Amino acid sequence: MTAALPLISLRSVYRTYRADGVAVTAVRNVSFDIDQGEILAVMGPSGSGKSTLMNMIGLLDLPSEGAIYLEGSNVADLSEDRRSTLRARSIGFVFQSYNLLARHDAIENVALPLVYSGIGRKERLERAAQCLELVGMLHRVHHFPRQLSGGEQQRIAIARALIASPLIVLADEPTGALDSRTGSDILALFAALNQSGQTIVMITHDPSIATRCRRTIRLHDGEVVSDESQVPLAPKRSFAS
Numbered sequence: 001m002t003a004a005l006p007l008i009s010l011r012s013v014y015r016t017y018r019a020d021g022v023a024v025t026a027v028r029n030v031s032f033d034i035d036q037g038e039i040l041a042v043m044g045p046s047g048s049g050k051s052t053l054m055n056m057i058g059l060l061d062l063p064s065e066g067a068i069y070l071e072g073s074n075v076a077d078l079s080e081d082r083r084s085t086l087r088a089r090s091i092g093f094v095f096q097s098y099n100l101l102a103r104h105d106a107i108e109n110v111a112l113p114l115v116y117s118g119i120g121r122k123e124r125l126e127r128a129a130q131c132l133e134l135v136g137m138l139h140r141v142h143h144f145p146r147q148l149s150g151g152e153q154q155r156i157a158i159a160r161a162l163i164a165s166p167l168i169v170l171a172d173e174p175t176g177a178l179d180s181r182t183g184s185d186i187l188a189l190f191a192a193l194n195q196s197g198q199t200i201v202m203i204t205h206d207p208s209i210a211t212r213c214r215r216t217i218r219l220h221d222g223e224v225v226s227d228e229s230q231v232p233l234a235p236k237r238s239f240a241s
């Protein structure tokens with residue numbers, strides 16, 4: 001039996017930004033694989049290159065040197081158009097600030113990534129309802145973002161990330177704007193989604209998040225300083241704080 005191809009492979013990836021004659025190498029010589037079904041945390045202090053790395057894994061940006069392979073294909077070989085299409089189909093993004101549209105209700109926000117997919121409105125809304133159910137938000141379909149708590153808004157944002165059945169969900173500090181109890185609930189949701197097979201990469205500087213992922217990659221000054229797998233801890237019982 002041959003081993004399955006990794007979902008994503010990074011090989012000696014560098015990313016250098018140039019501005020006003022100054023070059024900043026934000027990611028240097030990074031190599032690792034992400035397999036289908038993994039849940040992994042990327043940790044590191046502010047400025048260590050986490051978002052730069054995430055933008056490349058999410059096909060929003062390309063390496064200055066080295067290569068990224070998505071299911072075996074070098075993403076730099078694709079046209080910009082193909083890369084955008086692939087990104088829309090393959091990557092679900094979750095941000096610290098939720099990034100929901102204020103004038104759209106929950107179900108419309110979730111359905112939004114499918115607007116240009118050629119899927120009709122009825123089916124888009126059906127799929128959005130299914131995703132809202134997955135994140136426990138079916139009772140809030142017609143609420144607007146301002147009527148929802150931070151944790152609820154993040155659940156809506158996660159449902160939106162799931163709607164195109166992405167190969168991978170990328171979350172940049174998904175609990176950064178939440179109190180620790182709510183952050184813990186969002187983490188439990190990611191763990192449950194991973195249990196049902198969703199590949200998830202989470203960026204965080206919160207060590208308590210990392211201890212609940214099976215694998216943690218640590219960055220420092222753009223380099224991987226450790227890549228460790230561990231048995232995830234059971235969800236912490238949270239006491240009112």
Ligand SMILES: Nc1ncnc2c1ncn2[C@@H]1O[C@H](COP(=O)(O)OP(=O)(O)O)[C@@H](O)[C@H]1O
Nearest residue numbers: 017019024026045046047048049050051052053
């Ligand atoms: N668009 C950009 N232009 C120039 N420098 C950048 C840009 N984005 C990030 N950087 C620099 O790259 C380094 C890594 O940034 P970033 O990837 O955002 O780190 P992190 O997400 O870990 O805080 C920092 O020194 C940052 O100032």
Ligand SMILES: [Mg+2]
Nearest residue numbers: 050051052172
């Ligand atoms: Mg960042």
